[in-house]
Amino acid sequence: MPDAPNYSWPPMEKRRVLGKSTKRVDGPIKAAGRAKYSSDFTQKDLLHGALLTSPHAHARVTSIDTSGAEKLPGVTAVRVIASPGTELMWAGQEVASVAAETEEIARDATRRIKVQYEVLPHLVREDDLKKAGVRAKAAGEQVKGDPDKAFQEADAVVEGHYGIPVITHCCLESHGNVVEWKGDKLNLYPSTQNASGIGGDLSQNLKVPASNVHTNMQYIGGGFGSKFAADLWGVEAARLSKASNGRPVKLFLDRATELMMAGNRPSAYANIKVAAKKDGTITAWQSESWSTGGIGGGGSPPIPYVFDVPNQRKNHTAVSTNCGGVRAWRAPNHQQACYLTNTAFDDLAAKLNMDPLEFYDKNLGLTPRAEVYRAQMRKGAELIDWQKLWHLRGQSGSGTVKRGLGLAMSTWGGGGHNSQCRTTIHPDGTVEVELCSQDLGTGTRTVITMVAAETLGLPLGAITLRIGDSSLPPSGASGGSTTVGGVSSSTRKSTVNALAKLFDAVAPTMGSSADQLEAVDGRIQVKGDSSKSLTWKAACQKLGVNKISEMGENNQRNPGGLNSSGVGGVQLADVSVDTETGLVKIIKAVAVQDVGLVINPKTSESQIHGGCIMGICAALMEERIMDQQTGRMLNPDMEFYKIAGIGDIGEIIVHLDITPEHDKRGVVGLGEPAAIALLTAIANATANAIGVRVPEIPLTPDRVLAALERRNA
Amino acid sequence: MRGVGISTGAVGSGILETAALAAPAGNVAGPGAVPVTLKINGKPYSLNIEPRVTLIDALRNHLDLTGAKKVCDRATCGACTVIMDGKVVYSCTTLAIEAQGKDIQTIEGFSQNGKLHPVSAAFVNHDAQQCGYCTPGFVVAVKGFLDKHPNPTEQDVEAGLGGNLCRCGTYVGMRKAVLEAAKEMRGGRNA
Numbered sequence: 001m002p003d004a005p006n007y008s009w010p011p012m013e014k015r016r017v018l019g020k021s022t023k024r025v026d027g028p029i030k031a032a033g034r035a036k037y038s039s040d041f042t043q044k045d046l047l048h049g050a051l052l053t054s055p056h057a058h059a060r061v062t063s064i065d066t067s068g069a070e071k072l073p074g075v076t077a078v079r080v081i082a083s084p085g086t087e088l089m090w091a092g093q094e095v096a097s098v099a100a101e102t103e104e105i106a107r108d109a110t111r112r113i114k115v116q117y118e119v120l121p122h123l124v125r126e127d128d129l130k131k132a133g134v135r136a137k138a139a140g141e142q143v144k145g146d147p148d149k150a151f152q153e154a155d156a157v158v159e160g161h162y163g164i165p166v167i168t169h170c171c172l173e174s175h176g177n178v179v180e181w182k183g184d185k186l187n188l189y190p191s192t193q194n195a196s197g198i199g200g201d202l203s204q205n206l207k208v209p210a211s212n213v214h215t216n217m218q219y220i221g222g223g224f225g226s227k228f229a230a231d232l233w234g235v236e237a238a239r240l241s242k243a244s245n246g247r248p249v250k251l252f253l254d255r256a257t258e259l260m261m262a263g264n265r266p267s268a269y270a271n272i273k274v275a276a277k278k279d280g281t282i283t284a285w286q287s288e289s290w291s292t293g294g295i296g297g298g299g300s301p302p303i304p305y306v307f308d309v310p311n312q313r314k315n316h317t318a319v320s321t322n323c324g325g326v327r328a329w330r331a332p333n334h335q336q337a338c339y340l341t342n343t344a345f346d347d348l349a350a351k352l353n354m355d356p357l358e359f360y361d362k363n364l365g366l367t368p369r370a371e372v373y374r375a376q377m378r379k380g381a382e383l384i385d386w387q388k389l390w391h392l393r394g395q396s397g398s399g400t401v402k403r404g405l406g407l408a409m410s411t412w413g414g415g416g417h418n419s420q421c422r423t424t425i426h427p428d429g430t431v432e433v434e435l436c437s438q439d440l441g442t443g444t445r446t447v448i449t450m451v452a453a454e455t456l457g458l459p460l461g462a463i464t465l466r467i468g469d470s471s472l473p474p475s476g477a478s479g480g481s482t483t484v485g486g487v488s489s490s491t492r493k494s495t496v497n498a499l500a501k502l503f504d505a506v507a508p509t510m511g512s513s514a515d516q517l518e519a520v521d522g523r524i525q526v527k528g529d530s531s532k533s534l535t536w537k538a539a540c541q542k543l544g545v546n547k548i549s550e551m552g553e554n555n556q557r558n559p560g561g562l563n564s565s566g567v568g569g570v571q572l573a574d575v576s577v578d579t580e581t582g583l584v585k586i587i588k589a590v591a592v593q594d595v596g597l598v599i600n601p602k603t604s605e606s607q608i609h610g611g612c613i614m615g616i617c618a619a620l621m622e623e624r625i626m627d628q629q630t631g632r633m634l635n636p637d638m639e640f641y642k643i644a645g646i647g648d649i650g651e652i653i654v655h656l657d658i659t660p661e662h663d664k665r666g667v668v669g670l671g672e673p674a675a676i677a678l679l680t681a682i683a684n685a686t687a688n689a690i691g692v693r694v695p696e697i698p699l700t701p702d703r704v705l706a707a708l709e710r711r712n713a
Numbered sequence: 714m715r716g717v718g719i720s721t722g723a724v725g726s727g728i729l730e731t732a733a734l735a736a737p738a739g740n741v742a743g744p745g746a747v748p749v750t751l752k753i754n755g756k757p758y759s760l761n762i763e764p765r766v767t768l769i770d771a772l773r774n775h776l777d778l779t780g781a782k783k784v785c786d787r788a789t790c791g792a793c794t795v796i797m798d799g800k801v802v803y804s805c806t807t808l809a810i811e812a813q814g815k816d817i818q819t820i821e822g823f824s825q826n827g828k829l830h831p832v833s834a835a836f837v838n839h840d841a842q843q844c845g846y847c848t849p850g851f852v853v854a855v856k857g858f859l860d861k862h863p864n865p866t867e868q869d870v871e872a873g874l875g876g877n878l879c880r881c882g883t884y885v886g887m888r889k890a891v892l893e894a895a896k897e898m899r900g901g902r903n904a
């Protein structure tokens with residue numbers, strides 16, 4: 001039996017490609033506007049699909065008449081989704097679909113469908129729990145330790161209300177797909193985080209064998225957790241195609257529908273009481289929290305977050321609202337948990353007149369990774385100039401523009417999903433790496449190419465990478481920050497395996513044994529002796545007519561040291577608040593993340609920048625605004641559903657915590673951990689600046705001014 | 714966040730539609746398809762489309778020029794940006810028939826003979842893109858901006874590109890990319 005191949009990552013000092021800042025390999029095609037997203041799909045016989053959606057938050061369909069739409073010239077298919085008797089649970093829910101020769105005709109056709117509704121009572125707002133009535137479902141009390149005694153014995157207790165609203169994913173490429181159903185075969189061009197799995201999902205819904213669906217997606221315009229399933233619009237596009245003689249149907253949601261029903265992050269509101277000793281030691285936590293994620297209720301954020309407070313009493317209530325349903329949102333439940341916990345702790349530190357750095361430091365024993373956080377806080381404080389700029393809450397001078405600092409801490413799992421990769425070395429020296437993963441803009445193509453280049457001793461340009469096609473070896477969905485761990489490990493293994501085969505083939509001709517060979521700088525050479533070497537091409541020619549094709553697999557449960565999970569992060573904010581206008585501005589944000597082995601610092605930093613900017617959006621401007629009167633979303637457009645522009649972000653500093661100890665843990669994902677803490681740090685910085693907590697985010701001028709007014713009252 | 718606009722959302726579009734229906738019928742084209750000729754990246758294209766077809770839909774659905782994206786479809790996000798007679802415009806809010814006789818530049822005309830346009834190249838160098846869906850709109854907007862402001866400060870960049878939005882959060886690289894592209898373009902290369 002030959003020894004098991006050694007797949008481990010090369011030692012830090014020996015890496016030629018890994019760990020070097022590398023431009024993303026699909027950067028040029030994207031920046032030239034030539035990358036074809038599924039929503040860019042055009043072909044001669046393409047039809048356009050459109051949906052008719054419910055105008056009511058809660059209603060029953062009593063009749064539906066599609067004849068007007070069917071008669072419209074250019075319409076090829078009309079389908080009823082909600083037949084009479086169907087209860088619609090939110091405004092924006094699908095009622096009917098059409099396919100037509102042009103987008104304009106498809107939209108016209110939806111307007112000609114006559115639907116009568118019996119309007120039913122609705123609830124679309126959950127911020128006031130008292131108004132939720134029977135829609136509120138309490139999960140039951142959870143108690144740990146002796147909270148009553150702990151509160152009694154505490155030196156300091158603060159009570160507060162905190163809230164973080166529903167926000168929507170607002171992917172710039174809306175949800176949708178092109179589907180072609182010809183004979184018994186389906187071609188699916190989706191916008192998905194799940195290129196390997198989405199075809200199976202569609203096939204189940206259509207009751208056809210999974211092997212009949214071929215999926216291809218090369219680029220995706222954002223997902224952030226909301227694009228895993230085939231969804232009803234996938235199923236509808238398929239059925240419209242079938243009903244239109246198998247012509248392909250493009251069905252992507254319009255912006256309003258996208259914002260109303262294609263996914264959102266649940267809200268979280270809470271009344272929280274926390275207690276500490278004089279020295280800052282946290283002793284007790286009590287929370288009554290509630291949230292909604294739509295008709296099915298909402299997630300329950302894991303509070304208190306990161307810190308395992310010894311005495312706790314918790315009550316969580318899920319509120320079912322007539323709104324579009326929740327979907328995973330970059331770090332599900334963590335932003336909410338981080339906000340509820342770190343705001344309450346920050347208020348407690350302020351009450352004790354303690355510097356939050358000192359306060360957190362005192363309590364790190366309650367976290368699973370005290371030393372990681374301690375080092376990160378130290379680094380973060382240095383980068384944001386905490387010693388110089390921090391002041392006691394509200395003591396920010398007499399001017400009308402106040403400045404403040406705040407911080408928050410986060411954690412995440414990560415790891416590597418299941419992934420299979422195939423590496424083929426051809427006798428002419430070309431190398432193909434193939435796996436059905438997807439690049440969400442996170443740099444997946446680039447890291448796979450870098451891993452292959454590192455293993456094979458080749459430049460990046462020598463690797464031909466194929467992803468996004470379901471005929472390739474499967475890879476997991478991109479969720480939970482597990483992609484980079486999964487694909488880097490499977491690629492490492494398959495390239496090591498393929499290289500071993502090449503060594504076997506050329507060793508005899510080099511008068512050496514396979515285990516004495518190495519691949520360096522485009523050559524195969526005897527270890528440490530570059531005089532005995534062959535160029536890569538010459539080595540491959542020795543294969544004769546036989547190509548090498550080798551698999552490699554990452555098993556999520558047994559990653560073999562190549563990837564791991566569990567990280568900490570600290571993010572800090574320096575803000576200014578104009579107390580006359582209520583406008584909060586970001587001066588500086590700092591993110592310190594522990595990320596294991598970093599394959600590509602350049603794209604890693606970009607991802608963390610992105611996580612921070614999403615935090616700024618969530619802290620300052622983003623919220624889904626529902627109107628209880630009409631049951632509708634008031635801001636289903638990008639004018640009033642605000643996200644940050646280039647002038648709204650201040651300075652952002654990223655510190656990748658690259659150390660030998662972290663590196664030893666292998667690859668750990670970072671998309672999600674980076675997107676958790678900043679919104680809370682900004683909220684805390686704002687409280688530090690103006691001397692009072694603005695209880696609910698986003699910190700819009702009206703909320704800031706209201707809080708100031710309460711302080712002055 | 715900057716600027717305040719008029720809502721064009723679910724409520725707004727209903728009002729606009731009613732207004733459009735009520736508009737007096739005069740000497741108007743349509744409603745059926747009419748011949749439309751567009752000059753895009755120096756080349757003429759003949760189309761037969763309804764007068765209500767927007768420039769973005771004409772480009773994407775009828776000409777397979779899919780670099781510009783349709784995102785908000787309401788003049789907010791800039792993903793559909795093209796340059797028309799030297800001016801940066803949102804093609805989602807421009808009718809194709811209005812664009813006749815104008816010189817339209819789209820991202821497809823930027824990179825010539827396999828050489829990236831300096832703005833695109835700067836975006837690659839500074840990783841000013843993630844998913845890339847906003848990128849073509851930004852690249853066109855940046856070119857239009859730099860044509861008018863060849864020597865911008867960072868503040869100018871922030872103000873000048875406030876009409877485009879990115880969801881992935883690529884602004885840090887983008888600020889650097891714009892300054893680098895400005896330098897490159899002042900250097901006269903690829904002008």
Ligand code: FES
Nearest residue numbers: 784786790791805
């Ligand atoms: S799509 Fe035209 S501005 Fe958003």
Ligand code: FES
Nearest residue numbers: 843845879880881
């Ligand atoms: S790069 Fe994804 S929206 Fe800008």
